[in-house]
Amino acid sequence: MMSNPIKISAKDLKAFYGPEQLLMSLNIDIPDRQILGIIGPAGSGKTTFLRSLNRLNDLIPDFRIEGSITLDGQDIYHPKFDVVALRKRVGMLFALPVPLPKSIYENIIYGPRLSGVGDRKKLDQLVESSLRSAFIWDEVKNRLNSPAMRLSGGQQQRLCLARILALEPEVILLDEPCSGLDPISTAKIEEALTILKEKYTIILVTNNTKQAARVADRTAFFLMGSLVEYGPTGELFTVPQDKRTSDYITGRFG
Amino acid sequence: MRMPPKYTQLAAQLVMGLATLATLAILVFIILFVLEKGLPVVGLKFLLSNPQDMGKAGGIFPVVVGTILLTLVAIAIATPLGVGTAIYLTEYTRESRITRVIRFGADCLAGIPSIIFGLFGFIFFVTILQMGWSILSGGLTLAFMILPTIIRTSEEAIKSVPDSFREVSFSLGATRWETVQKVVLPSALPGIVTGVMLGVGRSIGETAAVIFTAGSSLRMPTSLMDSARTMSVHFYILAREGISTENAYGTAAILVITILLINLTAYGLMNRFVAKNN
Numbered sequence: 001m002m003s004n005p006i007k008i009s010a011k012d013l014k015a016f017y018g019p020e021q022l023l024m025s026l027n028i029d030i031p032d033r034q035i036l037g038i039i040g041p042a043g044s045g046k047t048t049f050l051r052s053l054n055r056l057n058d059l060i061p062d063f064r065i066e067g068s069i070t071l072d073g074q075d076i077y078h079p080k081f082d083v084v085a086l087r088k089r090v091g092m093l094f095a096l097p098v099p100l101p102k103s104i105y106e107n108i109i110y111g112p113r114l115s116g117v118g119d120r121k122k123l124d125q126l127v128e129s130s131l132r133s134a135f136i137w138d139e140v141k142n143r144l145n146s147p148a149m150r151l152s153g154g155q156q157q158r159l160c161l162a163r164i165l166a167l168e169p170e171v172i173l174l175d176e177p178c179s180g181l182d183p184i185s186t187a188k189i190e191e192a193l194t195i196l197k198e199k200y201t202i203i204l205v206t207n208n209t210k211q212a213a214r215v216a217d218r219t220a221f222f223l224m225g226s227l228v229e230y231g232p233t234g235e236l237f238t239v240p241q242d243k244r245t246s247d248y249i250t251g252r253f254g
Numbered sequence: 255m256r257m258p259p260k261y262t263q264l265a266a267q268l269v270m271g272l273a274t275l276a277t278l279a280i281l282v283f284i285i286l287f288v289l290e291k292g293l294p295v296v297g298l299k300f301l302l303s304n305p306q307d308m309g310k311a312g313g314i315f316p317v318v319v320g321t322i323l324l325t326l327v328a329i330a331i332a333t334p335l336g337v338g339t340a341i342y343l344t345e346y347t348r349e350s351r352i353t354r355v356i357r358f359g360a361d362c363l364a365g366i367p368s369i370i371f372g373l374f375g376f377i378f379f380v381t382i383l384q385m386g387w388s389i390l391s392g393g394l395t396l397a398f399m400i401l402p403t404i405i406r407t408s409e410e411a412i413k414s415v416p417d418s419f420r421e422v423s424f425s426l427g428a429t430r431w432e433t434v435q436k437v438v439l440p441s442a443l444p445g446i447v448t449g450v451m452l453g454v455g456r457s458i459g460e461t462a463a464v465i466f467t468a469g470s471s472l473r474m475p476t477s478l479m480d481s482a483r484t485m486s487v488h489f490y491i492l493a494r495e496g497i498s499t500e501n502a503y504g505t506a507a508i509l510v511i512t513i514l515l516i517n518l519t520a521y522g523l524m525n526r527f528v529a530k531n532n
Contacts, residue, residue, distance in 0.1 A: 059420075084427050087424065087426065094418070110428075111427055115427065164426075
């Protein structure tokens with residue numbers, strides 16, 4: 001399973017918010033074109049880690065990072081590294097779907113337009129292909145110009161996924177993407193992910209351990225800012241090496 | 255003894271209902287009063303002909319043009335300055351002593367009586383900068399007068415845009431400015447328009463600051479360096495000097511109708527914009 005090359009690598013990663021330390025010296029290698037599931041109780045640093053990968057934490061005053069994260073071997077926190085370009089390579093799906101107050105079509109082309117894609121035909125193609133990959137094309141193809149806010153929650157989240165795919169990224173970060181969704185919408189997102197991993201590196205933070213067991217190739221268990229255990233999903237869920245991991249996945253705490 | 259909640263609820267509803275009714279009644283009364291007194295002299299001829307005999311006879315065409323020009327100048331200067339300041343305060347700086355000082359300054363500026371602005375405009379624009387009594391001097395003075403309102407309403411509007419919109423925009427590879435331009439400002443537009451409309455209303459209704467800076471010439475202005483008289487000033491002079499009560503009310507009626515029309519158009523456009531996106 002580890003045969004895929006390393007896409008992202010965090011070395012001795014520490015994160016601070018003011019005086020508080022959120023991540024404790026994390027080391028993790030994330031292979032290309034697989035789904036990494038990150039599980040752990042609330043406050044374990046899952047989301048902080050995820051948001052460090054596209055430098056979205058930069059927006060928070062008093063947030064500070066030490067150590068390094070590399071994407072294809074390049075340090076993304078290097079002063080000369082282009083943050084805007086990074087975010088186009090590393091897309092992010094948030095816990096709650098956030099369609100921008102624009103039409104469905106305009107939501108999808110938001111990213112591509114910023115990158116300078118202006119050709120209508122190319123944009124049309126991009127809209128169709130990304131909506132198809134997110135399993136929502138058939139539901140919206142006849143109302144691309146209606147406001148995205150009018151879609152249902154499950155549809156909105158798939159629209160947001162499509163919006164990321166339109167960036168043609170390399171990595172997709174998902175922060176508990178199904179926490180507010182019904183089982184059918186969740187199934188659709190999971191189905192999309194298992195297909196998308198052939199083209200993208202996917203990192204899925206989830207509160208739902210079963211979801212990690214279903215879709216993740218490798219799973220990491222975070223606890224209080226530390227990486228407790230990391231390995232192939234099958235092994236982690238059947239023969240966990242650490243007692244805390246087995247306690248968590250069997251529901252003894254968390 | 256305590257009244258049962260059922261009655262206090264009823265009483266509260268009644269009191270607040272009456273307060274609303276009273277407010278509405280006063281508004282309607284003022285508008286009807288002005289229209290009733292003014293409408294008899296109002297007509298296309300009144301609107302589109304030149305005043306004669308200091309305004310005793312004839313129409314108010316140059317006054318209408320002067321009002322429009324002066325307001326346009328004020329808005330054209332105050333909107334970019336005000337919205338720009340609001341964007342800077344909310345999006346580009348962290349809350350600090352400096353932003354608090356700027357905000358405090360804006361609040362103080364908003365509380366200064368308009369005649370002080372008039373005096374300042376007279377000394378600074380008319381005399382020191384030698385712009386004379388002109389639409390430009392008046393427009394600049396009004397712009398400074400309405401600036402605080404536009405800053406504060408825009409700031410509130412921008413602050414009420416959910417942070418999640420900004421986060422999404424950044425996560426899709428937008429820079430801060432692109433986020434402001436494409437997401438924040440469109441979402442904040444209704445609030446910003448409200449602020450600008452308040453500014454328009456104040457500009458059109460202002461008398462003291464205008465007399466000092468734009469003068470009160472009744473001639474048709476041909477450039478921004480010409481002196482001009484606004485409807486409010488015209489009304490003031492006609493009424494105060496006892497030139498013509500009828501024409502004073504006629505002017506007032508047009509003033510009221512203009513403000514109503516501007517507000518209706520602005521809110522209509524805004525509703526359409528909001529409905530399109532939500």
